[in-house]
Amino acid sequence: MPYPVDRRGFLRTAGAAAAALGLGSAVTSCGSGEPSTVTLTWWDYFTLDNFQPGMNRLIKDIEAGVPDVKIERRTFPFAELDRQIALAAISGELPDIAIVDNVAMNTLGGNDLLADLTDRVERWGEADQYYKGPWDGCQIGGKTLGIPNNSNCLALYCNTGMLKSAGVEPPTTWDELASAAQRLTSGDRYGLALSAIRTEEGVFQFLPFLWQAGGDLDTFTTYGATALSFLDDLIAKGSLSEQCVGWTQQDVNTRFLNQRAALQINGPWQIPTLKQADFDWNVVALPRDKEAATCLGGENWVVMASSEHQDKAWEVLEYTQRPSVLVPYLVAFGELPARKDLADQGTWASDPALRLFLSQLPLARPRQYGPRYTEASQAVAEAEQAVLTGSASPSAAARTAAAKIDKALGRQ
Amino acid sequence: MRQRLAPRRRSPRIRFLSPSVRRRRAGYLFCLPGMTFLALFLAYPLFYNVWTSVHDVELGQLLGGAERFNGLENYRAVLDDPAFWHSVRLSLIFTLGSLLLQFAIGFALALLFARPFPLGGLLRSLLMVAWLLPPVVSGTLFRWLLDAESGAYNALLTGVGLGALSHDWLTDPSTSMAGVIFANVWVGVPFNMLLLLVGLHTIDPELHEAAAVDGASAWQRFRHITLPLMRPVSVTVLLLGLVYTFKVFDIIFVMTGGGPVDATRVLPLYVYEVFFTFFRFGQGAAAGLLLLVVPLLAGVFYVRRLRREDEAPAGGAV
Numbered sequence: 001m002p003y004p005v006d007r008r009g010f011l012r013t014a015g016a017a018a019a020a021l022g023l024g025s026a027v028t029s030c031g032s033g034e035p036s037t038v039t040l041t042w043w044d045y046f047t048l049d050n051f052q053p054g055m056n057r058l059i060k061d062i063e064a065g066v067p068d069v070k071i072e073r074r075t076f077p078f079a080e081l082d083r084q085i086a087l088a089a090i091s092g093e094l095p096d097i098a099i100v101d102n103v104a105m106n107t108l109g110g111n112d113l114l115a116d117l118t119d120r121v122e123r124w125g126e127a128d129q130y131y132k133g134p135w136d137g138c139q140i141g142g143k144t145l146g147i148p149n150n151s152n153c154l155a156l157y158c159n160t161g162m163l164k165s166a167g168v169e170p171p172t173t174w175d176e177l178a179s180a181a182q183r184l185t186s187g188d189r190y191g192l193a194l195s196a197i198r199t200e201e202g203v204f205q206f207l208p209f210l211w212q213a214g215g216d217l218d219t220f221t222t223y224g225a226t227a228l229s230f231l232d233d234l235i236a237k238g239s240l241s242e243q244c245v246g247w248t249q250q251d252v253n254t255r256f257l258n259q260r261a262a263l264q265i266n267g268p269w270q271i272p273t274l275k276q277a278d279f280d281w282n283v284v285a286l287p288r289d290k291e292a293a294t295c296l297g298g299e300n301w302v303v304m305a306s307s308e309h310q311d312k313a314w315e316v317l318e319y320t321q322r323p324s325v326l327v328p329y330l331v332a333f334g335e336l337p338a339r340k341d342l343a344d345q346g347t348w349a350s351d352p353a354l355r356l357f358l359s360q361l362p363l364a365r366p367r368q369y370g371p372r373y374t375e376a377s378q379a380v381a382e383a384e385q386a387v388l389t390g391s392a393s394p395s396a397a398a399r400t401a402a403a404k405i406d407k408a409l410g411r412q
Numbered sequence: 413m414r415q416r417l418a419p420r421r422r423s424p425r426i427r428f429l430s431p432s433v434r435r436r437r438a439g440y441l442f443c444l445p446g447m448t449f450l451a452l453f454l455a456y457p458l459f460y461n462v463w464t465s466v467h468d469v470e471l472g473q474l475l476g477g478a479e480r481f482n483g484l485e486n487y488r489a490v491l492d493d494p495a496f497w498h499s500v501r502l503s504l505i506f507t508l509g510s511l512l513l514q515f516a517i518g519f520a521l522a523l524l525f526a527r528p529f530p531l532g533g534l535l536r537s538l539l540m541v542a543w544l545l546p547p548v549v550s551g552t553l554f555r556w557l558l559d560a561e562s563g564a565y566n567a568l569l570t571g572v573g574l575g576a577l578s579h580d581w582l583t584d585p586s587t588s589m590a591g592v593i594f595a596n597v598w599v600g601v602p603f604n605m606l607l608l609l610v611g612l613h614t615i616d617p618e619l620h621e622a623a624a625v626d627g628a629s630a631w632q633r634f635r636h637i638t639l640p641l642m643r644p645v646s647v648t649v650l651l652l653g654l655v656y657t658f659k660v661f662d663i664i665f666v667m668t669g670g671g672p673v674d675a676t677r678v679l680p681l682y683v684y685e686v687f688f689t690f691f692r693f694g695q696g697a698a699a700g701l702l703l704l705v706v707p708l709l710a711g712v713f714y715v716r717r718l719r720r721e722d723e724a725p726a727g728g729a730v
Contacts (some may be wrong), residue, residue: 083688086471090693107691111471198671243560245672246583371471374689385673391585 038312039070041095044299045081046333050272054332058320066319069312079199082107089113089306096307097316099149099299102137103200103367108302109140110371115303118144120314126321133296134338137366146300147317148338150330152267153294153364154208155357156287160280162189162262170284174212174230177263177287181239184262191239193252193261196231196384201249203377204295205265206231206384207367208286211293217369217376217405224380224398228387230289232394245385256281267297268357272334283356285363296364298338336361372408379404465697479694486698490686496699498674499682502589503706506664506678507657509593510600515650517597518604523638525605526612536605543602551666554595558582558667582668585675592664592676599663600656604649611645612638644721651714655707679703 046055059071074095076084082104088094100108108114121127121144127135134148156177158170166184171177181191196202209230210216215223234240244252249266256264257277265286274281286294301320303313320326321339327346330337336348336358348354369376383401386392392400465486467479490496525536542550557564560580569578581591615638623633661680664670670677670685677685683703687696 086688086691089471107471111691113471198669198673243580243583372690374691378685378689382671382673385671386585389583389585389672391673 037068037070038309039072040097040307040309040313040316042071042073042097042099043076043081043084043095044073044099045076045078045101046099047075047077051333054329057332058325058329061325062316062319065325066312066315069316071316085113092306094304094306096304096309096313098302098304100146100302102134102148102151102296102298102300103204103373105137105140105146105300105302105366106368106370106373109145110373113305114145115305115307115310115313116143116145117147117303117314117317120318121147124318129339129341131338131340131361131364133361133364133366134298134300137296137368138300140368146302147321149299149301149320150333150335151296151298151338151361151364152269152336153296153357153360154205154265154267155283155285155294155360157256157264157266157270157274157281157283159256159259159262160282162259166262170282171263171287172285173287174289178230178234178237178239181234181263182237185237185239188260190241190255190261192234192263192265193247193255194240194244194265195247195249195252196244196381196388197246197248198378198381198385199248200374200377200381202245202384203380204297204367205249206380207295207365208265208293209289210380211295211365212286212289212291214290217380217409220380220402220405221398224383224401225395226289228383228398229394231384232387235388242388242390245388268336268354269334271351271353283353285356285360292363294360294364296361296366298335369409372410375408376405379408461697461700464693465701467694469693469697471691471693482694486694487702489695490699490702495674495677496682496702499677499679502675502677503658503679505589506593506596506660506676507654509589510596510657510660511650511653513593513597514600514604514653515646518601518649519608519646521601521605522608522612523634525609536609539602539605541602542598543600543606545599547599547660547662548666550595550599551663554591554598554663555582555667558591558594583672585672588668588672588675592667595663595667596657596660600653604653607649607652608642608645611642611649614645615641644717647717648714651710651717654710655714658706658710659703 042059044055046052055073059073062071063069078101081098081100085094085098085100085104085108094113105114127144130148131151134151138144138146138148156170162184163170163180168180168183169176171180177192184191195205206227209227210220210223213223213226213230215226231240235242247255249270252261252264253266253270253273255261256266257274259279285292301317303310303317307313320329323342323345326337326339327342330342330348331346334347336354337343337346338361343349343358348358367373367377379401383392383397386397386400387394466481466483468482468485469479521539525532545553556562558581560566560583563581565581566578569575579587582588619637619641620633623637628636659680660678661684664676664678664681665684668676670681679699680703683696683699686692686699690696
C-alpha cells in the first residue's frame with residue numbers, strides 16, 4: 001500500500017464527519033470484522049440503451065476487481081453533464097468520479113474542480129502508452145487532471161458508388177475537396193455535408209479547417225478568414241447546403257445515409273449505424289491544406305477535487321485502464337482506445353474504417369484553451385454561422401470573432 | 413393588500429386581547445403558510461440572486477468560497493456588453509410582435525366564438541390545445557413544420573404551386589425571428605381569446621340591440637360599443653401577455669437555440685448563456701435582475717389597475 005495511514009480508521013472518521021455534517025452516509029461500515037466498503041458516486045452521459053450492457057459490465061468488473069468499492073452511477077444527457085457538475089459545485093454535491101467530454105477539461109480543470117492526479121500518474125508510470133493529443137488534453141497548468149478513456153476524431157466518409165460513377169478520387173487536399181464536392185453535387189444531392197450548428201459540435205467540426213489552414217484561435221483574423229471563405233465558397237457553388245448551420249453531426253450522418261450527401265465529415269461513432277446502409281462507403285483522412293489536422297474527441301476520466309475518496313477513485317481509474325478491462329469495454333461501446341499499446345487488439349485492429357480513425361489519432365489536436373474556452377467557442381460558432389448564412393463576409397466575421405476570442409482567452 | 417375579515421370567534425380564553433388585535437392576529441396566522449412559501453421559494457432565491465449579482469462569482473470560486481464583493485461591477489460588465497443590448501432589442505421585437513399578433517388574432521377569434529354556432533364549443537376547446545401543450549412540444553412541432561427541407565410549411569407551398577414563397581425560415585438570420593414569433597403567437601392566441609371572450613360576455617347585449625335599433629352599422633357598434641367596453645379587459649390581457657412573453661425561453665431554445673448567429677438570442681437566452689454556458693454567475697445574476705425590470709414594471713402597473721377596477725363599479729369604462 002502506498003500510504004502508511006490506517007485506511008479503515010481514516011474512512012471511519014471521514015464517514016462519521018460526513019454523517020455529522022448531514023451529508024448522508026457516503027461511507028458505510030459493514031460490521032466490525034469486515035473491511036469497510038467505499039461507495040463512489042460516478043457521473044457520465046452514456047444514456048443510450050446500447051451503452052448500458054457495456055457500462056454495467058464495467059461496473060461489475062470494477063466492483064469485483066477493486067477491493068471494497070461500490071459504484072453508484074448517475075447519468076445525464078450529453079449537453080447537461082457539464083452544467084450539472086457546475087450546479088453541483090454550487091450545492092456541494094459533486095460526484096467522486098466522472099467521465100467527461102475531453103473539451104470539458106477547459107471549464108472543469110481551469111476552475112480547479114478536478115483532483116490533481118500528477119503524483120499518482122507518475123507512480124503508475126503508464127503515461128507514455130497514450131497518444132499525445134489525448135494525453136496532452138488532460139494536462140492543465142502542468143498538472144495531470146484526468147486519464148483519457150477513449151478517443152475519437154473526425155475523418156471524411158465517402159459514398160464509394162457515387163465517387164466511382166462521377167470518376168472522383170477521394171480528396172486529399174482542400175482543392176481536391178472543393179472540386180470533388182462540386183462534381184458530386186447533382187439534383188437534391190449535395191457533394192459534402194458537415195455540421196456548422198451553433199454549439200460546440202459545430203466548432204468541433206470547424207476547428208480542423210482552421211488548423212489545416214495553418215492557424216489557431218490566436219491567429220483567427222487571418223486563418224479564420226481563410227477557413228471561413230473556403231466553406232463560404234462551398235456554399236456559393238452549391239456543394240454544401242446552407243442548412244448545415246442547423247445540423248448536428250447526427251443530422252449530417254442522416255443525409256449521408258439517405259444518399260443526399262456524397263461526402264460527409266463525421267466521427268467513428270457513426271460506424272455502427274452506417275454498417276446497416278445498403279450502399280458501400282469508405283473513410284479517408286480529412287483533406288489537408290497547409291497542414292494535416294483533425295479535432296480530438298472522446299472522454300476522459302476525472303476525479304473531483306472535492307472527493308473524500310480520491311485514493312479509491314484513483315484505484316478505480318487505474319483498474320479501468322488494464323487491457324483486460326478496457327478492451328472489452330471499448331469494443332462494447334464501439335470506441336477507439338487512447339492507448340497505443342492496444343492498437344492491435346479489439347475490433348479496431350481488423351475493421352478498416354476504425355483503423356483509419358485510429359491512424360488519425362496522432363494528428364488529432366485537443367481543444368485546450370483554458371477556462372474561458374466556451375466564450376471563444378461561441379465566437380467561432382457565430383462567425384461560421386454569419387458567413388454561411390450570408391450575413392457577414394469571411395474577413396469581417398473573422399475579425400469580429402478574433403476580438404471576442406482574444407478577450408475571452410485573455411490576449412488583448 | 414386589502415384587509416380580509418377573519419371569522420369572529422367568541423373564545424373566552426383570550427378575552428384579555430382586544431377584539432381588533434385578536435382579529436389581526438388571526439389574519440396573520442392565516443397568512444403564515446402563504447408567507448412562508450413566498451419567503452422560501454420567492455424571497456430567498458431573489459435575495460440570493462441579488463447577493464450573487466454584487467459579488468465576483470464564477471465557477472472556480474465556488475469551491476474556494478472566495479466570492480469577492482464587487483459592487484456594481486457585474487452590472488457594468490453586462491451593460492457594457494453589446495450582446496446584452498442586442499438581446500434587449502430582440503426581446504422587444506419578440507414581445508411586441510407576439511403581443512400584437514396574438515391579441516389581434518385572439519380578439520378576432522373571440523368575436524367569432526362570442527356567438528353560438530354549431531360545433532363552436534368543440535372548436536373552441538380544440539384551440540385551447542395549443543395553450544395546453546408544453547412549450548417544448550410546440551417548439552419541436554414548429555421546428556419541424558418550418559424546416560427548410562422536410563418541413564410541412566414549405567411542402568404545402570410547393571404543393572399548391574407557390575414554391576417560390578417557400579423559405580428557410582429558421583436557418584436564415586433575417587427570418588428566424590419571424591419564425592419563433594409565429595410559433596409563440598400560435599401558443600398565445602388561445603389564452604388571449606379565452607380572456608377576451610369572457611370580456612365580451614360581460615357586455616350587456618341590450619346595448620348592441622339599442623344601437624342596432626338606432627341604425628348603427630355592425631362596424632359602428634364594434635367601434636363605439638365593443639371596443640371601449642373591452643378596454644379594461646384588453647389592457648389586462650396585454651399586460652399579462654407582456655409579462656409572460658418577455659420571459660419566454662423554452663420555445664425559442666428548442667426552435668433555434670438563439671441562432672442562427674445570434675438572431676433570436678432574446679434576453680432570457682442571453683442570461684441562460686452567461687449562467688450555464690460561460691458560468692459567469694455574478695454577471696448572470698445581474699443580467700437576470702435586469703431581465704426582471706420589464707415584467708416587474710408591467711406587474712406593478714397591472715396590480716394597480718386591478719385595485720382600481722376593484723374600487724370602480726363593475727363594467728365601468730376607465
